Amino acid sequence: MSSWQSLPTELKLTIISALHPDDVDSLAKTNQASYQACVPARFRSIKLNDINALQRFLENVPRNYCSNIDTLELATHDKDHAAPTHISLRERSDAVISLLSACPRLASLVLRVSGSLDSSVVAPFPALSNLKQLSISNVSNEDSAPLSERLVVAIAASCTNLQDLSLDRITRSELHAPELQGVPYIPLVRGDEDVPDHPLLGSDLRLPSLLRIPTLRKLAIRDTHLGDEHWSITPIACRLEVLDLGSCYHENEDYNRCCTERIMAAVGPTVDEFSLTTAVSNDTLFAKSSETPLHKLRKLHITPFFPVDSVVETISNLAGSPIETLSMQCYEDDVVDVCTALEEFLTLKLERGSEFYKKLARVNVSVTAAGYAASEEEVEERTKAAKRLQDFCRQLRVASAVDNYGAPQRPVATSRRASMSFAVEVGVSTSKSASPSTRPIGKARSMTLY
Structure with missing residues (x-):
C-alpha cells in the first residue's frame, strides 16, 4: 500500500479507470484515500430504476459526488405501478431537478417517466452544456397518464449541445392538435399551457419544432402520433444524419405511411441512415435520383414491425437513394x-x-x-x-x-x-x-x- 499511496493522483486515476468495477469496489474499501480516488470511477454511470431509488440516492450520496456522473438512467415511476402512491408529481419533479442540477458533466441521460412531470423540470437543462444524448419515454398508458409534447420539446430545445434525441410514447397537446379534438381513439394532453415559452421556439412547442434545434443530428420518435402538418412547413435548422420513425398504434397503416413520407420529404437531404417501420408507396418522389430528397441515404434499416408484404415495393420505391x-x-x-x-x-x-x-x-x-x-x-x-x-x-x-x-x-x-x-x-x-x-x-x- 505504501507504493500505491506514493503514486501521484493522476496516475492513480489512470490505473483505476482500467480496473473492473468489482476491483474498484475492493480497492475503495482499503482506506479513505483509496476510496476518494475511486469516487470518479464508481459514480461515472448511475442507474436509478424508480422514484424510491432516486430519493435514496439523493438522501445518501454526497452532492459533490454527482459531479462525476457522465451517464445517467433515471426513472420517476413507482416500483409497483399498480400500488397506490403517496409521492406527488411535484415531489418527483423536484427530485429530478435536484439530481440534474448537481450533474454538470452529464453527457447522456435516459429519462423514463409515468406520464408528465411538473413544467419546472425544464429548469436545469440549459445548464447541462455537455449533454449530447437524451432519451425520454413514457412507461405508462397514454390514456391515463400522457406525456405532453410541449414539455418534451421544451426540455430538448433547452439542451444547448443536444445531438442525439430519442422519444417514445409522446402525446400530442390539444393546443397544437385542434383537429384531433373529439376523436375518441387519439389521446390528447390538456392543461399543459403552463410549460414556459422557450427563448428560441417561443410557445410553438410542438414536435415538428424539434427540427429547429441546430445541433441535432440523430432523431428517433416511436409510438407517437406524427400527424402534425407542421412537419412539412417548419423551418429546418438542423442537419439530421440518422432518422428513426416508428408508427402510431392509434392510427392505421395508411395514415402512418403518409406521416412518415411527409417527414422523410422534409428532412431527407441530410439523412445518411434511416430506420423504417411503415411502407413507402410514393414511387414518384423517392424512386428517382433526380427527384428524391433522400439523396445521401446510404443505410436503410427495416424493423420487425414492418409489413413483410410491402418489403419489395418499399425498397424499390427508395431506389433514388445511393443505399x-x-x-x-x-x-x-x-x-x-x-x-x-x-x-x-x-x-x-x-x-x-x-x-x-x-x-x-x-x-x-x-x-x-x-x-x-x-x-x-x-x-x-x-x-x-x-x-x-x-x-x-x-x-x-x-x-x-x-x-x-x-x-x-x-x-x-x-x-x-x-x-x-x-x-x-x-x-x-x-x-x-x-x-x-x-x-x-x-x-x-x-x-x-x-
Missing part, C-alpha cells in the same frame, strides 16, 4: 418470408440492370428470438431460406449476413433500436434486457439502485 447497406430485422417466425422477400427484391435488381441499386454492397438479416425452441422442421426451413438468400447475394457480389436462429434465445424487451444487428458474420446478435445484477458488463463503470 449501400440494407438491414432487416424480423422475428423468428418471419425468417422464411423475409428471406423470400429479399430474394424477390434482388431478382428485381437483376432484371432492372446495373443502375438499379448500383451502390448496394451488403444485405443483413437479424433475428429477434421468439423465446421458445423451434422444431427441427422449422429450423431446417429457415436454414434453407437463409442459404438461398446468401447464395443469391454471392452471385450478385453483395455481402450478406443472417443471424443464427435455431437456438432458443431471450426475447428482446427493449426498444427497436436496441435489437438492431449489424453483424458482419453469421451469429446470434439478439439484444438482451438489462440484468438486475449490479455487476456491469466488461469494463463499464456503473451503479444501479432498485
Whole structure:
C-alpha cells in the first residue's frame, strides 16, 4: 500500500479507470484515500430504476459526488405501478431537478417517466452544456397518464449541445392538435399551457419544432402520433444524419405511411441512415435520383414491425437513394418470408440492370428470438431460406449476413433500436434486457439502485 499511496493522483486515476468495477469496489474499501480516488470511477454511470431509488440516492450520496456522473438512467415511476402512491408529481419533479442540477458533466441521460412531470423540470437543462444524448419515454398508458409534447420539446430545445434525441410514447397537446379534438381513439394532453415559452421556439412547442434545434443530428420518435402538418412547413435548422420513425398504434397503416413520407420529404437531404417501420408507396418522389430528397441515404434499416408484404415495393420505391447497406430485422417466425422477400427484391435488381441499386454492397438479416425452441422442421426451413438468400447475394457480389436462429434465445424487451444487428458474420446478435445484477458488463463503470 505504501507504493500505491506514493503514486501521484493522476496516475492513480489512470490505473483505476482500467480496473473492473468489482476491483474498484475492493480497492475503495482499503482506506479513505483509496476510496476518494475511486469516487470518479464508481459514480461515472448511475442507474436509478424508480422514484424510491432516486430519493435514496439523493438522501445518501454526497452532492459533490454527482459531479462525476457522465451517464445517467433515471426513472420517476413507482416500483409497483399498480400500488397506490403517496409521492406527488411535484415531489418527483423536484427530485429530478435536484439530481440534474448537481450533474454538470452529464453527457447522456435516459429519462423514463409515468406520464408528465411538473413544467419546472425544464429548469436545469440549459445548464447541462455537455449533454449530447437524451432519451425520454413514457412507461405508462397514454390514456391515463400522457406525456405532453410541449414539455418534451421544451426540455430538448433547452439542451444547448443536444445531438442525439430519442422519444417514445409522446402525446400530442390539444393546443397544437385542434383537429384531433373529439376523436375518441387519439389521446390528447390538456392543461399543459403552463410549460414556459422557450427563448428560441417561443410557445410553438410542438414536435415538428424539434427540427429547429441546430445541433441535432440523430432523431428517433416511436409510438407517437406524427400527424402534425407542421412537419412539412417548419423551418429546418438542423442537419439530421440518422432518422428513426416508428408508427402510431392509434392510427392505421395508411395514415402512418403518409406521416412518415411527409417527414422523410422534409428532412431527407441530410439523412445518411434511416430506420423504417411503415411502407413507402410514393414511387414518384423517392424512386428517382433526380427527384428524391433522400439523396445521401446510404443505410436503410427495416424493423420487425414492418409489413413483410410491402418489403419489395418499399425498397424499390427508395431506389433514388445511393443505399449501400440494407438491414432487416424480423422475428423468428418471419425468417422464411423475409428471406423470400429479399430474394424477390434482388431478382428485381437483376432484371432492372446495373443502375438499379448500383451502390448496394451488403444485405443483413437479424433475428429477434421468439423465446421458445423451434422444431427441427422449422429450423431446417429457415436454414434453407437463409442459404438461398446468401447464395443469391454471392452471385450478385453483395455481402450478406443472417443471424443464427435455431437456438432458443431471450426475447428482446427493449426498444427497436436496441435489437438492431449489424453483424458482419453469421451469429446470434439478439439484444438482451438489462440484468438486475449490479455487476456491469466488461469494463463499464456503473451503479444501479432498485
